[in-house]
Amino acid sequence: MQWSYALYTVVIAFILRKTVFDTSVACRCGPGDPCWPSQEQWWELNTTVGGHLQPLRPVGHSCVGPDASSEACEKIQANFHDTAWRVLNPATMQVVDWEHSRSKQQSCPVPVEGINPSGSCDQGRVALYSVTVSSVDQVQSVVRFATDHRLRLSIRNTGHDLAGRSTASESLQIHTAGLKGIQHVADFHPTGPDGSDMESQGPAVTVGAGVLTGELYAAGAASGYTVVGGSCSTVGVAGGWMQGGGYGILSPLYGLGVDNVLQFSMVTATGELVIANPYQNQDLFWAVRGGGGGSFGVVTSVTFRTHPDPPVTTARLIVQSESGPDAGFWNAVQEVLSMVPYWADRGIASLGFALPIGPGSGSMLSIELYGVNQTTETLLTDLPQRLRNAGSSVHDEVEQVPRLSSYLNVTRGLEMAGVSILLTSRLVSKGLLGSVEGSHRIVDTLSRLTFGPGDMISLEGMMSPKAHKTDTPLHPSWKSAVMSLTVARGMSRDPDWSRYQAVETELQQVVGPALEALEDGNMGSYGGVPFASESNTAQLFWGSNYPRLLSIKRQWDPSDLFLTRLGVASKDWDEAGKCPIRSWHRVILSQAIEKVWTLVK
Numbered sequence: 001m002q003w004s005y006a007l008y009t010v011v012i013a014f015i016l017r018k019t020v021f022d023t024s025v026a027c028r029c030g031p032g033d034p035c036w037p038s039q040e041q042w043w044e045l046n047t048t049v050g051g052h053l054q055p056l057r058p059v060g061h062s063c064v065g066p067d068a069s070s071e072a073c074e075k076i077q078a079n080f081h082d083t084a085w086r087v088l089n090p091a092t093m094q095v096v097d098w099e100h101s102r103s104k105q106q107s108c109p110v111p112v113e114g115i116n117p118s119g120s121c122d123q124g125r126v127a128l129y130s131v132t133v134s135s136v137d138q139v140q141s142v143v144r145f146a147t148d149h150r151l152r153l154s155i156r157n158t159g160h161d162l163a164g165r166s167t168a169s170e171s172l173q174i175h176t177a178g179l180k181g182i183q184h185v186a187d188f189h190p191t192g193p194d195g196s197d198m199e200s201q202g203p204a205v206t207v208g209a210g211v212l213t214g215e216l217y218a219a220g221a222a223s224g225y226t227v228v229g230g231s232c233s234t235v236g237v238a239g240g241w242m243q244g245g246g247y248g249i250l251s252p253l254y255g256l257g258v259d260n261v262l263q264f265s266m267v268t269a270t271g272e273l274v275i276a277n278p279y280q281n282q283d284l285f286w287a288v289r290g291g292g293g294g295s296f297g298v299v300t301s302v303t304f305r306t307h308p309d310p311p312v313t314t315a316r317l318i319v320q321s322e323s324g325p326d327a328g329f330w331n332a333v334q335e336v337l338s339m340v341p342y343w344a345d346r347g348i349a350s351l352g353f354a355l356p357i358g359p360g361s362g363s364m365l366s367i368e369l370y371g372v373n374q375t376t377e378t379l380l381t382d383l384p385q386r387l388r389n390a391g392s393s394v395h396d397e398v399e400q401v402p403r404l405s406s407y408l409n410v411t412r413g414l415e416m417a418g419v420s421i422l423l424t425s426r427l428v429s430k431g432l433l434g435s436v437e438g439s440h441r442i443v444d445t446l447s448r449l450t451f452g453p454g455d456m457i458s459l460e461g462m463m464s465p466k467a468h469k470t471d472t473p474l475h476p477s478w479k480s481a482v483m484s485l486t487v488a489r490g491m492s493r494d495p496d497w498s499r500y501q502a503v504e505t506e507l508q509q510v511v512g513p514a515l516e517a518l519e520d521g522n523m524g525s526y527g528g529v530p531f532a533s534e535s536n537t538a539q540l541f542w543g544s545n546y547p548r549l550l551s552i553k554r555q556w557d558p559s560d561l562f563l564t565r566l567g568v569a570s571k572d573w574d575e576a577g578k579c580p581i582r583s584w585h586r587v588i589l590s591q592a593i594e595k596v597w598t599l600v601k
Contacts, residue, residue, distance in 0.1 A: 162528070
């Protein structure tokens with residue numbers, strides 16, 4: 001009897017495996033598939049979301065192909081590098097590489113001038129439809145529509161993502177730009193499971209998912225408070241910046257963006273609106289604060305802790321070399337690196353970038369410093385003089401600002417739009433940079449790499465082990481990190497598929513391993529500046545926290561409705577996120593079958 005029952009179970013399991021869990025059944029629906037929504041169904045969705053549904057075409061279609069128009073194309077060309085224009089245009093990304101499809105070699109590039117009526121304009125990775133939502137109800141309607149029709153869903157905040165996580169081929173896009181609203185309170189109480197107010201968390205601000213960093217800074221300047229936010233004014237504070245960790249000039253003092261989150265609201269895969277905080281849905285609260293945007297649901301609002309509005313001292317140093325990356329240039333990089341632990345200990349943020357081959361073939365190193373309640377002497381010490389003594393040409397500027405909020409409220413040329421770039425990064429620990437040989441080892445590694453025009457090294461010292469103390473899913477190495485080190489390769493505006501492949505290979509096989517070897521593979525990477533083709537993102541972004549993240553993902557989104565490149569569970573799907581290649585359902589079922597066969601034997 002036991003053998004017969006076991007055999008019967010195996011047969012049933014086999015049938016289930018070949019039907020319910022068959023890979024083809026689980027694929028997302030695309031145009032031409034029988035399950036693709038009819039025109040009438042799209043019209044019904046449009047009515048439900050108040051007429052906000054729009055079909056998308058790459059912006060290049062106004063310049064390339066039979067629809068090309070000189071007048072329309074000139075407007076596109078004039079706005080090509082305008083980050084605010086790209087924020088509001090759901091068919092664009094700030095980094096144009098992600099409007100193209102590398103796997104299919106499809107693109108619709110915007111010419112620098114003129115039009116190309118005989119050219120080809122492909123959809124690439126631009127979503128097919130987008131809804132610029134302005135209410136939670138609209139978010140819920142789109143989520144349910146995508147679920148009912150098995151559609152590929154993408155979530156776009158401002159399009160700043162450097163790995164193409166906010167767009168996807170053949171997808172229905174939720175564009176959160178319309179979810180505005182900023183509410184500052186002097187005494188915030190998180191919402192308990194029964195709707196009651198919990199223990200006070202002090203002053204805080206609740207923002208809609210569509211609120212930009214610059215908008216929040218402006219509100220803070222008007223009301224006398226500051227928040228931990230990024231350096232780019234057009235990044236959405238509640239999107240991938242926060243959900244990936246998020247750092248800014250106040251992070252060495254007050255921690256990362258996720259350290260300052262008190263509560264958020266989210267639409268889940270079932271279309272339900274939930275609140276997550278330390279008192280309810282604690283697993284989701286933990287996962288979203290660093291687990292990556294677009295992986296667990298659609299965040300509709302976030303409450304951040306606010307901080308006082310103190311005076312700040314800012315400084316900028318520019319070191320230039322006329323002869324390219326010579327010994328003087330690398331000495332300047334080493335001197336700056338050696339200062340990072342000192343700055344981090346004092347809550348001073350440092351933002352540096354180096355152009356080994358800059359304009360005119362010379363080299364340039366720029367470092368910006370932000371010190372709350374600091375003097376010029378404590379900010380710079382003798383760094384400018386040391387650089388000059390070493391023979392470097394140094395230009396320095398210092399500014400005393402009575403209120404930090406008034407400084408944050410001014411856009412200062414840190415925006416980046418309409419660019420093409422590939423990069424890889426690693427966190428750097430205080431232990432390495434604080435050691436005698438640490439900065440020399442980093443410079444030795446960097447100087448052995450090959451650099452060309454448009455390539456850049458980024459030295460972002462916007463973190464401190466003293467400030468990041470919250471339990472989050474971020475890689476454990478964040479607890480010791482004082483800097484994110486990035487090597488970026490500038491790419492051509494028009495896609496060059498062979499160069500893409502060559503640069504990706506170099507980043508994966510040469511640059512990435514070189515950075516990883518600095519600390520024997522013990523340091524992770526900031527998800528905000530990822531290598532787009534990284535094969536071990538789970539280890540780099542989350543490390544030992546990934547199994548727990550994946551478990552929470554399975555609980556809240558068992559069908560992987562919310563899926564992004566490099567995101568949680570993304571390795572279970574093909575490159576386009578359309579068909580599963582390693583279904584977790586199949587894994588569980590296989591394990592069950594193995595147990596039954598054990599009984600048979």
